[in-house]
Amino acid sequence: MVKTCSLFMMIFAAGTTAFSQTRIFDKPLSPRIANYEMKARLFPETKIVDASYVLNWWNASNDTIRELQFHLYLNAFKNEKSTFIRESGGHHRSGEIKLEKEDWGFIDVLSLKMLDGEDLTPKIEFIHPDDDNADDQTVIRIPLSNPILPSQSIQIVCEFRSKLPRVYARTGFSDEKDDFFLIGQWFPKIGVWRNGAWNCHQFHSQTEFFADFGVYDMELTVPKQYVVGANAVLVGKKETDRLSVYTFHQEDVIDAVWTASSKFTEIRQKVKIASTGREVEVTYLLAPGREVYKDRYFNASTAMFNYFDEWFGTYPYPNLTIVDPPVGEGMTAGGMEYPTLVTTGSFFGSARTNDFIGLNILEIVTFHEFAHNYFQSLVANNEFEEPWLDEGFTTYAEHRALERYEKEGKISGGYGNIFGLNFSSIAYHRMSYLPRPKNGIVGEKAWKIPENFYQTAAYSKPVLLLTTLQNYLGEATMNKVMRAYFERWKFRHPQTKDFIAVVNEVSGQDLNWYFDQFVYTNKTIDFEVSGLRVFEINDQMGWFGDSEEKIFVEDQKESKNDSTKTNSEKMYRSVIFVRNNGEAFFPTTILIRFANGDSIVEKWDGKDSPKQFTYDKNTKAVSACVDPDRINVLDLKLTNNTKVVEPELTGISRYTVRFLFWLQSMFQTLIMIV
Numbered sequence: 001m002v003k004t005c006s007l008f009m010m011i012f013a014a015g016t017t018a019f020s021q022t023r024i025f026d027k028p029l030s031p032r033i034a035n036y037e038m039k040a041r042l043f044p045e046t047k048i049v050d051a052s053y054v055l056n057w058w059n060a061s062n063d064t065i066r067e068l069q070f071h072l073y074l075n076a077f078k079n080e081k082s083t084f085i086r087e088s089g090g091h092h093r094s095g096e097i098k099l100e101k102e103d104w105g106f107i108d109v110l111s112l113k114m115l116d117g118e119d120l121t122p123k124i125e126f127i128h129p130d131d132d133n134a135d136d137q138t139v140i141r142i143p144l145s146n147p148i149l150p151s152q153s154i155q156i157v158c159e160f161r162s163k164l165p166r167v168y169a170r171t172g173f174s175d176e177k178d179d180f181f182l183i184g185q186w187f188p189k190i191g192v193w194r195n196g197a198w199n200c201h202q203f204h205s206q207t208e209f210f211a212d213f214g215v216y217d218m219e220l221t222v223p224k225q226y227v228v229g230a231n232a233v234l235v236g237k238k239e240t241d242r243l244s245v246y247t248f249h250q251e252d253v254i255d256a257v258w259t260a261s262s263k264f265t266e267i268r269q270k271v272k273i274a275s276t277g278r279e280v281e282v283t284y285l286l287a288p289g290r291e292v293y294k295d296r297y298f299n300a301s302t303a304m305f306n307y308f309d310e311w312f313g314t315y316p317y318p319n320l321t322i323v324d325p326p327v328g329e330g331m332t333a334g335g336m337e338y339p340t341l342v343t344t345g346s347f348f349g350s351a352r353t354n355d356f357i358g359l360n361i362l363e364i365v366t367f368h369e370f371a372h373n374y375f376q377s378l379v380a381n382n383e384f385e386e387p388w389l390d391e392g393f394t395t396y397a398e399h400r401a402l403e404r405y406e407k408e409g410k411i412s413g414g415y416g417n418i419f420g421l422n423f424s425s426i427a428y429h430r431m432s433y434l435p436r437p438k439n440g441i442v443g444e445k446a447w448k449i450p451e452n453f454y455q456t457a458a459y460s461k462p463v464l465l466l467t468t469l470q471n472y473l474g475e476a477t478m479n480k481v482m483r484a485y486f487e488r489w490k491f492r493h494p495q496t497k498d499f500i501a502v503v504n505e506v507s508g509q510d511l512n513w514y515f516d517q518f519v520y521t522n523k524t525i526d527f528e529v530s531g532l533r534v535f536e537i538n539d540q541m542g543w544f545g546d547s548e549e550k551i552f553v554e555d556q557k558e559s560k561n562d563s564t565k566t567n568s569e570k571m572y573r574s575v576i577f578v579r580n581n582g583e584a585f586f587p588t589t590i591l592i593r594f595a596n597g598d599s600i601v602e603k604w605d606g607k608d609s610p611k612q613f614t615y616d617k618n619t620k621a622v623s624a625c626v627d628p629d630r631i632n633v634l635d636l637k638l639t640n641n642t643k644v645v646e647p648e649l650t651g652i653s654r655y656t657v658r659f660l661f662w663l664q665s666m667f668q669t670l671i672m673i674v
């Protein structure tokens, strides 16, 4: 084992010039506030990473800063007193932390010094800004003797030891037979100075991360049999008898992650982006047995790079690494996003056109995690405080990609096939939202959303509300919105209000009413055609119907002698009753069809409820449908959106017709042809 002090001396001696030869971009794309030059060595037997870094950080604000704050994420796995374990009860996704000694993880800051000499180590203290858990050790503060002035740069040298947990949530090691390491959130990461204070939240079971952009250089040492990947460009590899030393460089990203396994198969692909002809090198690191998915990965990557380039904007980096981790406990390392490195999961296999049941897991996860490169890595919102801005936007991008991919005949169904039926991703997210529309607010802080409703509030409802917005504005305008949002906010830290401002500006409409209802409240929409009644108005008078749906038909016999009318001259009064059973409103339309083939489209603000529409015509209304184009996919119940005049049948026939109508509505709901 290399002693940490010698590592420290190595990096100290190397100073800040060790990695400065490499350059990816001619000009910085981001403010480059937090820049790390790291050296690390993995000891697979003990699951320990011994490491050190020089952090170059500058004060981009107008404030004088008197203390520093850092995340120590790995301490979430230190013991049962951490906020993460308390909140999760030891569960995260499908992972469950085990209690054997080697399964826990932690990070020790061995020393922290200003490069100019001041030793900050004795001043380190744990703080817990989000809760009253004094035992949580995922955030530290260090008061400074010399404050940092506006625009001033500092250099900090840190030595640390990271004990990786058994992979449980996004980071760690897996079973010995897998021999797999995902080394994420593994170093003391400086917080974000924002609005006159440190934004440096504790690691909660439901929160992810927040960091400033910077340049990362990593020199990673592993036993020779390991293949290493990182979220960076490989710029060098040296080998000795027993060790491999990989050197990586990346610019304008918010994080550093790496992975190592003796079992990886490494495959490379150059993906061409049609709009510019530019190529991105994709490196696949596949667990044993996953080579069979090579073609599906190649096709998915080609599609997603081009889709997102068209819908959102340019992916600027020259590289992407896709890690398909082993199934065992390593599978809890699947489905995770880092800038230019994502972990996927192909373990459930796939659906194909003739499959009876199956899900397109490989494509779903690959599209989703890559979309995070746009919404989280480039447009770097605060994942602690507004998780929907990354998870929701990413799931929306994933949904659009699946839909397009299906249209191109590359997959069957968006999500897959269920009992031979195509199962769209909108249907999937409606299944998540409909049973619990009142639980969880989309715009809520991640750790305040009840655990059971996190999926709905951060992923599913946001997809539905962004898809409804797209249907409402039209795809062309929505693309302009998304491109403008991406261009304006890439390499920055937007909030929900910034997205709303872009929507309003690009669409030329004030859509605050929409976001106010569906992001910041749990108000719902449920359109219903509650009644459709037709009367021959020549020979009837008085009140008809019940309660709200009662209508008055006046006596018309004095002015018209109906006995002389032929059938085609008879007059009918058709009355349509619509209502919105939810508390939110949304403008929509109602399509009324008549027996002679005529149709009328009415506008309805969705607020004035219940509402009735009356038509006196020489033909009868035969059906009414609210939101016939299925613009609003937040509508809680689609089976009540349509009413048809029931044929004058009795007994079994009548119930058969009703049953068939119900069945048709159910299929429409499931398939969600919107």
Ligand SMILES: [Zn+2]
Pocket (backbone or CB within 6 Å): 337, 368, 372, 390, 391, 394
């Ligand atoms: Zn995600």
